[in-house]
Amino acid sequence: MSAIYDFKANSLLGEEVPMRRFEGQVLLIVNTASKCGFTPQYRGLEDLYRDLSPRGFAVLGFPCNQFGAQEPGQASEIQEFCSTNYDVTFPLFEKIDVNGANAHPLYEYLKRQQSGLLGASIKWNFTKFLVDRAGRVIARYAPTARPEGLRQQIETLL
Template identity: 90%
Template structure:
């Protein structure tokens, strides 16, 4: 059986990052966008990341432009937006597709591990997947799920 550590993704700077780098951590993997009604969730995601990172937690952000073209920028623009507006320090990755023929393999895996309202498809920006320390996807949360509302569940895994 695969775990998320079997995948790789490119950082926002284009460097290949093996997910194995996060082995042993609890992860919240989120498809993000800079021009979405849910964009203010960056603040809550960053708060979780900063508060819980010392205990073995990380948020992983994957910008995506598939929903309402709400992430039109290039890597430098995305980085500047996240840094300037939300002081994001959690890892951000290259802009990817999460649905369709060109969906990133990590997201294909995540969607098949935890289906949602639309089955294996992602409904919108800021869909969240919670991964335990063993690399197993244990929960999927809708875009409306506020990051601060996930704190208790995350803390039970730490």
Template identity: 75%
Template sequence: MSSLYDFTATSLAGEEVPIRRFAGQVLLIVNTASACGFTPQYRGLEALYREFAPKGFAVLGFPCNQFGGQEPGTASEIDAFCAGKYDVTFPMFAKIDVNGAAAHPLYKFLRSEKSGLLGSAIKWNFTKFLVDRSGRVVSRRAPTTKPEALKKEIEALL
């Protein structure tokens, strides 16, 4: 059986990052997009990151172009957009698929750990997985759930 910490992902800068690097932290893992109606959630995600990072919390952003082609950019374009428009400082990763045969193994794992209301497939950008310090996926939240709505749950895990 796999653990969250068995996976690696490529950063926007092209570095292979072992997810194990985040062991012992509470994580919010989110599939993102730059041209989505939910894109302004970057502000809330960054606010959570800045508030709770000193206590052992991280947001991990995974751009995805599978929903309406809303993340068409290159890694450098995504990085420039996130940094320039939303001052994102939390770890962002290279664009991935979250559904289908080419889905990133991390997302296959997350989906198997917590199904959504209509099954395991990710329905849209900004689906959120909250992970405790031991690497257990404790909740999955819909794209409509604003990051600030998770504050109490994150605090409880910290």
């Protein structure tokens, strides 16, 4: 696979979602967790999504339980947590692995396009990938990068 739009992922509700659905949008793709010190970033991600989605921006959240078992819940629990605590409306997907033999193909692609501090591996929850309107992965941000700090770079792509 050679483009982000060639991949598919299942929504948190189990519906197969082709990434082509987001073609032409600027994307921030994030591996998330509900019981992590970075979990409050959901608020900043949602703020970006609400403010910038009318201009062609989307946040795509991929729950992952690979780091400290900080996303132990089932899909319904993840949905409830995100809705109740952070009023998340951006698309959330089924829980995936981002590293190892069972890593989701989308994440294998993202990691090949932008390596990080640990090479291709994802370091922790809330690692972020910024994708431009043409589907190019143009930046990777550490978990410590706060969503609001990415606004200017996102806006330059819009």
